Amino acid sequence: MIKRCLLYVIFCCDLISLCTSSNNNKRLLLNDPDVINNRLIRLEGIVSMLNASLQQVTTENQRQEQKIQQQDNIIQQLSSNQQSSGATYIRWARKQCPGNDTELVYSGYAGGGYFDQPGSAAEYVCLPPDPDFVKTSAFDNGRMYGAEFDANFFASNADKEDVPCALCRPKHSASTIMIPGKNTCYSGWKLEYHGYLASGYYNHKAASSFVCVDINPEYIIGGLDMHYGKLFYEVVAKCGSLKCPPYMPNYPLTCVVCTK
Structure with missing residues (x-):
């Protein structure tokens, strides 16, 4: 832009010079075509430079403008990602979340209703490590227990181990x-973790309900005692209404947690 202004000044000055010279040397210009021709050539050069500068x-x-548009697209994409965030999942038998841009909300203890009480709630829950209490007493109606493995299927030393959990949020x-x-995971979905189906x-x-126990389970420190509570067992395929193949009779079922 500065170069363009300078060229414009030169052009104006040259015009002024031409006009002044025309007044002072009128006879010379009229009688000397070479002078006029040189002046015109010079002006044409200046105009050419101005056109090049303008281009x-x-x-x-x-x-x-293209760069600004690209930046706007990136900002819109980031804004869209932030607005669409909100998925959560529980990683069973692990204390931390996977390291793939997923934040840990809290690490806690797997729990639920007692395995042999018919009125127990069905689902497994992930209890936080820092509970808040308001009242100090209540009727003994609903009950919450811890959870443990009741076999060595998930790992060679898993029997009787208390089960941790992690509540995770993909960003x-x-x-x-x-x-x-x-x-x-299927195409277009991101793997969070995989393991074996449990119930x-x-x-x-x-x-009970079906949950996905991590392929490399961890345990709660000091939890190797038989307290029962909510129990985790492997799940095997049973043929009939379940088609075999593709499923295989009495094969343990895997599982995977995916996000998008």
């Missing part, structure tokens, strides 16, 4: 799914 400025402006995902029978024992009185 350069136009090109630079277009480049800046840029809006949906989370647990897929039973898979240990990889309560089929013949116990209390209902």
Whole structure:
């Protein structure tokens, strides 16, 4: 832009000089075509330089506009990601979340209703390590117990170990799914963790639910005592209404947690 202004000043000065010379040397200009021709050539050069400078400025402006548009697109994408965030999941039998841009909300203890009480709540829950209490007494109606493995299926030394859990939040995902029978995610979904499908024992009185126990389970320190409570067992396929193949009779089912 500065170069353009300077060229414009030169052009104006040259015109003024030409006009002044025309007044002072009128006879010389009229009688000397070479002088006029040289002046015209010089003016044409200046005009050419101005045109080139204008083209350069136009090109630079277009480049800046493209850069601004790209930055706007990035800002909109980041804003969209932040607005769509909100998925959460529980990583069973682990104390931390995977390190793939997922934040730990809290690390706690797996729990639920007692395995042999028919009125127990069905689902597994992830209890926080820092509970808040308001009242100090209540009727003994609903009950919450800790949870433990009741076999060595999930690991060679898992029997009787108390089970930890971690509540995780992917920073840029809006949906989370647990897929039973898979240990990889479908196209377009991101793997959070995989492992084996777990539930309560089929013949116990209390209902349970299906959850995904991490392939490399951890335990709560000092939890190797048989207290029962909510129990984790492996889940195997049973043919009939469940088609075999593709499922295989009495094969333990895998599981995977995916986000998007």
